[in-house]
Amino acid sequence: MSHSSPSERLNLLSFSGNVKVLHLSWLAFFLCFFAWFSHAPLLMAIADSLALTPDQVKTLLILNVALTIPARMIIGMLTDKYGPRLTFSALLAIGSIPCFVFALADSFAQAAIARFFMGFIGAGFVIGIRMVSEWFPARHLGTAEGVYGGWGNFGSAAGAICLPTIALMFGGEDGWRYAIGLTGVIALLYSAIYYNSVTDTPKGATYFKPKKIGAMEVTSSGDFLLLMLMKLPMYGALALLTWKLSPAEAGLLNQFWTWAIYIFLAALYLLELKKTWSINREVFSAPPAPIHRYKFKQVAILNLLYFATFGSELAVISMLPLFFFETFSLDPVKAGLVASAYSFMNLVSRPTGGMLSDKYGRKLVLMILVAGLAGGYLLMAQIGESWPLYLAVGAAMLCSFFVQAGAGAVFAVVPLIKRRLTGQIAGMTGAYGNVGAVFFLTVLTLVDYHTFFLVIAGTAVFSFLILLLMEEPEGHMVEVMPDGSVSLIDVA
Template identity: 30%
Template sequence: MNVSANTPVEVEELKGNTRVLILATLAFAVSFAGWSLFAPLASYLKVVFDLSSTALGLLLAAPVLLGSIVRVPIGILTDKYGGRKVFSALMAVCFFPMFIAGFAHSYLFLLICGLFFGAVGASFAVGIPQVSQWYPKEKQGLALGIYGIGNVGSAAAVFGAPFIAESVGWNKAFIFYSIPLLLMAAIYWFFSADAPKPKTVKPKTLSDRLKVYKSSHLIWVFSLFYFMTFGFFVCFSLWLPSYLKESYNITPVKAGSYASVFVFLATFSRILGGYLGDIFHGKHVLTIISLFLIGILIYLNLSSSLALTLVVFYCMAVCLGIGNGVVFKLVAEYFPKETGAVGGMVGAAGGLGGFFLPIILGTIRDYTNNNSLGFIFVSLVCLMCLSFMEEKTFITKKGDEMTPAVGQ
């Protein structure tokens, strides 16, 4: 059932809003395409600016940094002003540095542009609360999983940017991908809507909204797991084209095509993750996928053919997509009234994972001339997350299992 923002309806009667879900997903896809743009252009940028693996890793991670940090205030602003206003403004503002990046002639200038247009990566923290507020608890996992399809924007960048670079030059890719941001900002402003709120709800102050970060240790557990699942997704989406090109001596276009499959699988697996989060307890699903990821990372330390390596990476993508979907199902379930603030913090943790991991892997590659220690490092991150997934994690100080009402 679609509900207009102007319809006088109680929040309890809301059954969903397909139009808002579609628009939010499209806006997220457009934003994520721009946020991921450095990765498919990495091989061109490395040659043009004569970059080391560490410098390239820093460039790849620059958009992720601001996009991660900004998610916290953006989530709080979304709780206060609504997703329609915040999402539209974010896309409009980020259009400018992305467009200007098309005229960059130095590594430092391009790095600064990437740092600023990376703010568009905070878009995820806008759509999560806006979408979840339109849906009842038993359907939030699936709805948020569908919204997560917006990650496919990364595949659009990975697959399309090399063709643009080969045809008209790498710098034109930034101009090409910036224009949809401006168009989508206008569309979102005029056609999206925020879920109506009860008139009796007292507006919260900034201090009230920040108190949620002290209300439950689960916020930090969810943040840690999203640091792993989304951090790995961003890291390997950025890093995979260069890894495949160097390890198997294939062209940048072919490497980008293989990497786009990784992004597609991780993206659409979010729907499965959200659905599984609706019918099973998320902590059990997260435990299982963490164990699978450790096994996959151990296998990647072994030499194998391109075909087998791709199969293993694609299995990783499915695990990461499921994990991403489950984490935000848990966020919406346990913190229904502070989904923006909590989702912003959790999303920031995931973005920081995507920022630091490419740099770490690039540095390890520079100093060891192989990727084995990098795979070992990320497997240790999985083990650290598993150490927090105990039964007592979901137990309050009173000894009772925490219920989804904790955020109310």
């Protein structure tokens, strides 16, 4: 931990100490998203090359995000146990394999399997949250996490900008294969660079690990029940994705496989219940001393806020090009460019949300941003063909500022709950963003654009009311050192 005076500014232009770790970490996350969404800008070429039907293309998009929900939980646990340096390097290296498999695919089945496993690399976000929390003091944490999330997130937009050009440079009908294969090569190379350039903590600091691995620790019986309740929507989202692929919808799974997956998800939930009980059963008979407790309620509230912020962001990014295309009769290229204004905002908005949290208090800033989010989506619900295009783009950008700054402000609180569980808390909150995306995109298949935006605005209002229950982080997080002594970590 740096012993600088509280007034000292965070110098993002430096490349030493904790800022160096921040830059190396957001770049690792950037490459995860670069590889994860590499197929999106090349879909037309891929569909032509593999002779895919429109339904198969949609299936690839669903498969790409399906595994990310459980992956974020698993990667969160691995990060807490093995440290972010090893976990991030391993994820980039292993994540390069589905890139190569996809690049070499010559059938829909091969492409689908590669895309499904590609969802794992989308969980990279969680790892850096823990890494950054180890290196930055509470007063700079929101800003640092915001830069990490905002700049790393830009990987998907960077892919959309440069991968089609790379595919053209290689030329021919296999251009897309070279472009996607290249993302795998870059991820593989960077995994070695990252491993050799960072450490889990500053010199002399302790890396706190969970006492037990396999499920999240809670510190009261009420928290145990709340944890199991908060797990349900994650299984619900996976069941919803299964239904989207079932005979009732896209028809890409037959009835046997559909039911097999439903039964598997139910069994998995019961297994997780059993595992969580075995790790936490003593809180029912002998709860820990008050000093060692944390409130899972805080995690549950952040989950719902991320559902509304990042969940809506992912959903809106997916549908916005089509929305502008249909509402304003633009050509597809122009519609895509106009819609990209929404995700471009991430570079500034997410760090701003974190910075405001550091400065003016976590809860107050979240309340303002979530209220702005509700207003932003109410405004977007009013957009129609009578609007001038520049006003519609302005409304989308205003809305996206609140959405992304809100996501940044959520992750300004996540690392301040319980240090040794930061990876798991970030994993669960991050997974809720994907759950939100699945929920909102499913809503979109059932209603018109106007109602879709109103549903998100309604979710934001509900989140605002839940947010009133959140407590401002203050005082210290308590962790036990390997020698049994108690370590206090500032959260204010």
